[in-house]
Amino acid sequence: MADGTNVPVGGLAAASPKGRKTAMQKFAQRRSTTGFLLCLPLILLVACFVVYPAFYAIYLSMLNKKMTAFVGLGNFQFLLKRHTFQLVIFQSCLFAITAVVLKALLGFTLAHLMHNIPGKNQKIWRGLLLVPWVIPLALSTLTWWWMFDPSYSAFNWVLNQFGFANVPWLGVGWIARFCTIAVNVWYGTPFFMIMYLAALKSVPEQLYEASAIDGANAVQKLFFVTLPMMRNIISITVLFSLITTFADFDIVRILTAGGPQDMTHVFATYAFQVGIQSGDIPLGAADSLFMFPILAFAAFFVLRGVTKRTKEIAA
């Protein structure tokens, strides 16, 4: 593109008295330069809002509480020894893994059901099931919080109608953990469903016909055709969801604020509590940095698998 216009423009500029401008123009017209310039806004954006904060967080995490002295890895050592932080690691993993597994299973089931609803109805159901995903999470979590309220809320009212006692939804450790996970699953399942539905639609019908003739029943078709064909989408969706779920803040913050007795804290809410609310910013930074190696590890393996399979399958 730039090459085509190079000659006439350059020729014009050469005729003008300013030789320096010609050099500038030639520079600007080089393809790679153009490409770089076009990407520059994004690069700047990423640098400002991702790279800089990341390095700043690393720097911060190595200071003492008053941010006056360099303590090396002291904050990390301190965190690891602390019982609450050990709970946070356990809970973050529990929260992310359980929620992602449930979302994946539910999303897969829903996608299958959806796939078998004929024509127009499918669109309506798909639209309805996407609702949780498009409501701002903070708002919907607030609604859930009301529904979990121990004395005046929907769930306990229903339980009472059937003669059961009130359940202190957000007041007891394991129940509260379950509630935060449930809300996350409610919110995140539509994303899985829509991704899986797209993947299901892209599996050629003839593969099912061929496998039917080869002698496969419904379950065998699922395991030998559908799942292998969807493996890439499943991996990428799971990875993506793992990252966002691991870093979840809104749900835990609004539902339980980490309680009761810190039994629902995850990395992000704990970092907020330690860093912002208690004013120990370096410790908060150190806390949130713990997420990085865990996610990087997961991303590496998932993406490696995806690349390998894409090469094999893409025809």
Added chain:
Amino acid sequence: MAEVSVRKVVKEYEGGVQAVKGIDLDIADHEFVVLVGPSGCGKSTTLRMIAGLEEITSGEIWIGGDVVNDVPPRDRDIAMVFQNYALYPHMSVFDNMAFGLKLRKFPKDEIKRRVDDAARILDIVPLLDRKPRALSGGQRQRVAMGRAIVRNPKVFLFDEPLSNLDAKLRVQMRTEIKKVHQAIPTTTVYVTHDQIEAMTLADRVVVMNGGVIEQVGTPQQLYHNPATRFVAGFIGSPAMNFLPCRVQDGANGGLAVRITDSIIVPIPPARADRYGAYKGKEMVLGIRPEHLFEHHDQGKPGWTRVDLPVDVVEPMGMETMVHFFVDGSPVCARIDPATHAAPGEMLPLTADLNQMHLMLPDTGRVV
């Protein structure tokens, strides 16, 4: 191995489209039957109903002495080769071929033996470890056939297996398929819209049109004795010439066909009985290009000279195609390349009327 019967089978798709309108077909054990016809005539639908991939609206399908209307594809003991192969992209060639046997719980060494045998027959032994992506179209085609062969099923079903290949490879694979059938004579139903493929492969050809069977017969029968104008026009390349005409009295008490005022040809005496009843009626004369050739001084009985104005000459090497217009209808003749023919000139031709066909203009039935 088994015979297949299709009895009064109708297929109506949702929305009332009748793709197959009540067909009857009996296929003998070991027979190679080709369904041929223009696009949309219901060939694939018929094949898919035999496979069990498509429900039957009414009628019965028998495989090996059992009605299989309600038997799912996996229990019909059939194998199918699809137009775009439908290989499993995530499995190696070996696994693609072994899949059906694995599902049927064959022992490992038996699977290996069968896949190796099939791979040897199809000449794809070096490809067994590859994924389908790394194969050419012809190789994929062989793998798809291998997948069918290893199962040793009662019936092979092919749905336009060669139409994604280039012309040269198509001819080569056609021979290959014939060889495989000679080596493993399984009952085969083969769908194609290519009449040459049909003629070369089939024991019997089934010509379909608009959801009904026009004619069933050996390639020779279809070529020499087409039952309808459709079959006459569909089988043979270039296609048969059709000319509106009238049957009338001819010289010496015989019959003649009047095409135009200047072109009146005598009907061979052997056909007189057959055509007598149509005297005075408007009919359609059908004659193949190969039965319209350069004029010979010594004729044979049934040969007649006609002179036509040349429109286009197409030399093909071993023969020359000459096109004419007779009273608005296109006519093609196949002449010796040594014969002189030039556009605008009159060309003396011989019509071999022993090979003529007369059909009714409304129903197209050959009389």
